[in-house]
Ligand code: 5AD
């Protein structure tokens with residue numbers, strides 16, 4: 001009988017991509033993946049340390065997995081030198097940059113590891129995550145990520161292009177470009193490169209697979225990406241997750257975001273002229289010094305902008321960051337009330353966006369079949385979720401359908 005493992009993942013797409021990679025490594029070594037929660041030989045917990053809440057969730061998952069697994073391996077941002085987690089005795093730690101060492105860890109725990117079979121054992125052949133870079137050098141005043149993930153490192157363009165070709169051959173229909181600060185891909189390479197070049201190279205070296213950007217920072221956003229969306233309407237998804245964080249210039253400056261509202265808005269308006277364009281964002285409320293006037297500026301901007309989804313975070317103090325030393329911290333109850341207000345506004349915006357898109361025909365990648373209801377669920381090129389009647393034969397196919 002083969003050994004078994006489970007992986008629990010918190011945090012962003014970068015962590016999801018790392019977990020996918022770990023899963024491939026273990027499967028290639030002949031291990032069987034089971035859903036988190038089942039009894040396994042090895043449980044991996046891939047942690048996030050972005051907020052105090054993320055730390056708490058990471059620890060909670062760890063405690064649960066400890067009851068279920070012989071060996072527990074903790075990885076992700078929480079276990080880096082500056083991460084917020086205290087690692088209990090008996091738990092193995094693996095730095096996120098060293099995922100290949102998972103097999104050595106298991107060997108040292110007495111497991112017999114087979115020689116690696118092929119590495120292209122993917123589970124679902126619909127959407128693949130491709131990590132194009134690691135690290136961030138922006139140092140927003142609230143953010144722990146540059147400390148835990150380190151400097152920008154762009155992965156090699158030729159190697160990435162080979163991976164993309166491989167993924168297309170393996171049958172993937174969509175490739176999501178992920179990283180910590182993907183907008184800066186290529187900037188530190190010699191000669192200097194740019195994310196739009198890289199995407200063009202991918203498009204020219206593949207035939208039909210479509211590409212999507214996951215979260216991309218407005219700082220250094222390569223505008224040529226928008227041109228590619230127009231030039232390759234079937235292959236570059238008209239979707240952006242463009243974290244704004246706030247709309248008040250005073251707060252943006254204290255956050256050290258590196259743009260003001262007018263600059264952010266210029267990118268948004270240009271993007272929204274692309275047919276089918278759909279946008280989502282991250283917002284942080286309760287940042288030190290935020291006043292009701294700042295809230296009014298924020299809600300006014302949100303009201304004017306067709307966001308399909310708002311990911312709303314209450315500001316969380318991270319020791320070691322600049323904002324943690326700011327004197328005008330906001331009380332938790334005020335943060336909570338502001339978060340609720342913005343979430344409610346987000347629901348309203350979503351309805352408005354869905355209303356605007358209703359009836360528009362878009363290519364939808366079918367990802368799940370729900371036998372009880374006879375329906376399938378998929379994601380349109382512009383990220384709108386769609387349910388339609390269908391069966392398992394549609395899984396992994398792209399169908400033109402009306403958004404509802
Ligand atoms: N507190 C709250 N939210 C944060 N984020 C990053 N750092 C913090 C913090 N200290 C949010 C930002 C970012 C998302 C990934 O997490 O909105 O875009």
Ligand code: SF4
Pocket residue numbers: 010011012013014015047048049050076077145149180
């Ligand atoms: Fe969490 Fe940030 Fe690390 Fe992603 S990069 S896992 S969001 S701390």
